Each structure stands twice: as structure tokens, then as C-alpha cells.
Amino acid sequence: MNNLNYGIIGNCKSAALISEKGSIDWLCMPNFDSPSVFSKILDEKSGGSFAFIVSGDYTCTQKYMKGTNILCTQFISDEGSFEVLDFMPRYRTLQMDHFFPAEVYRYIRLLTGKPRFRVQYEPVMNYAKETASHQKFADYIKTSSCENIKDNMYLYSSLDFDTVLNSEEITLEKEEFILLSYGQKLVSIDIDRVYLEYQRTKVYWLNWNNRSRKFIQYNDVISRSLLILKLMSYQDSGAVIAALTTSIPETIGEVRNWDYRFCWIRDASMSIEVLLKMGHQSAAKRFMGFIKRILRSKSDSFQIMYAIDGSRTLREEILDHLSGYENSKPVRIGNAAYNQRQNDSLGYLMDVIYNYYIHFPGTLDEIEEMWEIVKNIVKTVSIEWRNPDQSIWEFRNTEKHFVFSKVMCWVALDRAVSVATFLGKSEYETEWKEQAEEIKNDVLAHGWNEEIQSFTQTYDNYDMDSSLLLMEQYGFIDPDDEKFVKTVERIKQELFHEGLMYRYKTDDDFGLPSSSFTICTFWLVRALFVTGQKEEALKVFNELLTYSNHLGLFSEDLDFDTKRQLGNFPQAYSHLALINTALLFSEEKAFSKFVRA
Helix, strand or coil: CCCCCEEEEECCCCEEEEECCCCEEEEECCCCCCCEEECHHHCCCCCCEEEEECCCCCEEEEEECCCCCCEEEEEECCCEEEEEEEECCCEECCCCCEECCCEEEEEEEEEEECCEEEEEEECCHHHHCECEEEEECCCCEEEEECCCCCCEEEEEECCCHHHHHCCCEEECCCCEEEEEECCCCCCCCCHHHHHHHHHHHHHHHHHHHHCCCCECCCHHHHHHHHHHHHHCECCCCCCECCECCECCCCCCCCCCCCECCCEEHHHHHHHHHHHHHCCCHHHHHHHHHHHHHHCCCCCCCCCCEECCCCCCCCCCEECCCCCCECCECCCEECCHHHHCCCCCHHHHHHHHHHHHHHHCCCCHHHHHHHHHHHHHHHHHHHHHCCCCECCCCCCCCCCECEHHHHHHHHHHHHHHHHHHHHHCCHHHHHHHHHHHHHHHHHHHHHCEECCCCEECCECCCCCCEHHHHHCCCCCCCCCCCHHHHHHHHHHHHHHEECCEECCECCCECCECCCCEEHHHHHHHHHHHHHCCCHHHHHHHHHHHHCCCCCCCCCCCEECCCCCCEECCCCEHHHHHHHHHHHHHCCCECCCCCCCCC
16 A cells, blocks of 8 residues: 655755655755656656665665654665665754755665665656756766756766666665755765765754653654654745645545645644744744745735745646646646635734744844734734635635634734733733634634534534634633533544544535545544543544554545545644644653753
8 A cells, every 4th residue: 555655855945755665756956846856756657756776685674863854765685785875964054054955865875795776867857847868077967957958957976877877787885875966066075975964964953853852752753743844844934834745635536636835824833833842942933034024014914825935926737747646636736725815824823923922032123023913913813803714624615604713813812912911012902802802702602503512613504623623722712611522522423433533524615525634633632632531532642643654754634444644745734733642641851950952
């Protein structure tokens, strides 16, 4: 069963998906959202890949180097064995800047005997629209698009260039390397340089991981999820992407295929909140910088999502020439959801901003600049909360009064009240508190259905929605409130199936959902836990962890029957929820307050 058995490497600029047999099947350069140079994951025949080919006598195993985002794939047979250490360099320079070029190192280390392999280097540029040509120079191979000579990249290797390009058999007798770089290198690339880049990158990730809070239970899965979330933050702007891929289907053969290589305010805010909670304040500070840059004036409107450089227009396009993941068309780039109305999104952002004020004693101009954003959010929410929207689930052709959207509007005003209190702005505090109370009363009056004894998806239907499980987490309602307890029971009764959760069972733009949205099962675990059903919560959580891929990574969705992973991958949403849920069952390791990690 194909279970998205890929490892991820990256450096907060771009990222690659590497199969469990060591094939790079997805790589965009120079940035996360750039056109792909390898896209086999979206077209088995013509997408292009960068692989090591061995005979059927070899077995392959894969793991991360502990505490890092360096991926190790081992090839083992009776005649010999070797490993490939894949990484994208990232470390601090003497000037304390970050070095993170758009390039992939493939460090090949001999383990035993005389193993044999072939290199299959088959780039196809611009989402497999453009074929590639190769020119050999003394130190590198220059690979260029035949249709656009400006689109090129550089391959450096200790292996013979003709042997690589012709995919001839190689007998490994010593350490070797391959480096694929978007830019031409200005330093000599040899095995010593590769070893140095490997060690620098390893030390960077080990240091970063060491600064995270540590736990007695579930520490390894928490650590891996944190490393994934960090990898998905874009260094140049502070944006955080929702996933590294586009168009991995929610259900095989259906059309729920979207491009997730963008910064949703909702997903990014949740990710930043988790990173902040786990001891990584710098990521939160960069994200606040991103928010300030995309809102350059008081008249700027809020969008639900942005490109990683802050661009506002994310035009959606279908790539008909690609067959899609397991022939699931269409393949899309861009995302038309950017112009949707989703009234919940500003609630998450305000929650992060509140934490920003608590954790960052910024300069006066920074605090004042953020205060203007707070007031802008409140003005927007005060107008929009009464209007129907397209909800957290991004219904494309439906606008209704979604209950959870109203709840998050309340969160936006509630956190704004806390910010005003923190800053001593009592006049704003009083006004905003009244508005928050108005929203809350409206939800309690129209969102609660007395007939079925539960909150419902919208003001005018009887449907359940997993997002309602978050009402308690964001402080809208107490966990022991009878209305919340009954809502949890009702949601579990209607949406919990084969150990996993539906988002909802409502007809949307594409029919009925047929896969489980992974984060919703994590939400159920928390809801069970806070309502006193701790044993069942732990059981569901432990079972859910077994559905990850071979490296502990989660995508967006899971198949109810087979439990295979579906949807874009890896999904920040899933990993941030994993961390939050694991904390319910984890005890933090105690360190002396005098000891700095």
C-alpha cells in the first residue's frame, strides 16, 4: 500500500520529498512555491526524479538522524551496503546570519563490501512542462530547460559525469557525493566540503532541537513534529506554509486536490502558537514581522491566505499534462480560496498576537505598530461577524452562518480585550468586551439546537461539525458545561468512524467527504480528555499515532478503511495538533532553573 512513505528534507527555503527507496520525487527550486524540477509524485511516467537504482537483492531502510532533518537511506545486500545522507544545508554564519541556499546534498557513505548502484538523474523543469538538457564543464553539469535557457541548475559530484548522465553502474569503493544546486557554487566542492556542510547542518538542527521543551512521554513524536513545523517556515519572510505539496488527493480518484504551498493565517497562527509554547520565540517573531509587512497600511484588508512572500493574488491553474497522484486529476497550482470569506481566520491571528504581547517586550514602535493591527482586526471582525462565510473548511460555493466561525470572531475580540487590558487602554477594553459578549450571546441563542441537544454546524441546520470540538480549547465554553459535554457526545456519535473522524457529513461542492481529516481525530482526543474520558482519549491517540508513515509523518487525511495517508504532505495542521494532543499525556522533564540548554 502506498502510504506516502516519504521523508522530508528542507532548510526553510525549499524542501524535497524522498521516497523510502531514496528517490527524490518532489523538489521545487529555489523556493517552496517555485515550479518543480522533480515531480514524479504527481506523474509516475513523466514527472522526473533523482534516484539510486539497485538490484532486487537490496533492501532499503530509512530513518532521520536523531534530532535533525537529515534523512538517512540505507541500501543493504550480501555484496555490500551503503547509505545516502540527504540534507539541505542550514546553519548560522560567523555574522549570525543564516546560510540556507537552494540546494540538496546527497552524501554517499560506504558501509560494507562493494555495493553497486546506478544514479538516475531525470529532471523535468517547470512542473514537467519543459525537458532538460545537460552541458558538462570541468567542475559541474549545467542542467537547463530546453524551452527557457534562463531556467537552470548545477550538479556537482565526485562521480564521473558521464556515468551519472548515462545511468551506468557504479561500484562504490569510498565516500562519494552529489550536490544539486540552484546557483553556481563559488567555492570548490569536494568530499571535505560536503562533510563540512553535513556537520554544520547536523549541529544546527541538534542545537535547535535541544532548545525545545523535553518530555518524559511522547518526546520523540513531539520532537519530530516540531522539526517538521520548523522546516515549513519560510526564512525570508516569516511565513509558514500549510504543506510542502500540491494536489495529493484527499481521496484517490476524486477531485479534492489543492495546492497547499501557501501561508494560511489560520494554519500559520496555530503553528506559531505551538512553536512559541515549545520554546521557539524567534519563529513567532518572524511571523509577526510577516503580518506587519502584509498589512502595510490601516486600509489594507485581510485575506485568509498569502503567498510565502506576502503576495495577495494566488491564481489557480490546472496542469492537464500531469496525470496526478495515482492518476487522481486535476493537478492544481495556485489556490482560488485566497479570496474567500472565512470569518474564523482572524481569531487565530489575534490569539497569536496576544501571546506576542505577553512574550515579547518589544520596542515602543513595534508595540505601537502591532496595536494598530489589533485595532484593524477588531474593526474588521466587528463588521464581518454578522455575515455568513465559507467556514474553516473553505466551502467554495456556500456561505452560511457557521457556528465555529462565530466562535472564532468571539476569540478575536476576547483576545483583543486582553491586549487592551495589558496596555492599559480601558476605553477599548470596555467597548470590545461588550462586542464579545454580543457575539457569545448570539452563538448561544442560535448555534445551540435544543431539539437535538447540541451545537450544530450552522445556525440553520442539524449537522455536526468537528470544528465545534475546539469551542472549549479557545475558551468559549467550559469543559464541564453541559452543552459542550453533550455536543462532544453527539459529534462522536455521528462523525467518529473506524477510529477516525469525519470533518462533517454535509454535502459540499464535491459531494460527501469520504476520508478522515487527520486533525479532527486529534481534536476528538482532546475533547474526550477534558470531558473526563481520559482512558478512551489515550486509546484513540495511541491508535492514531500508528497510522503515521514509516518516519512518523502525517499528511492531511487518512482513509477510513485502509488507514493509508492521503492529502497534501506533510501537513502542518496535523503535526501541530499531534503536539498539542501529546502534551495532554506528557510530563515535562524537569531541569534546574540555573541550567541553560
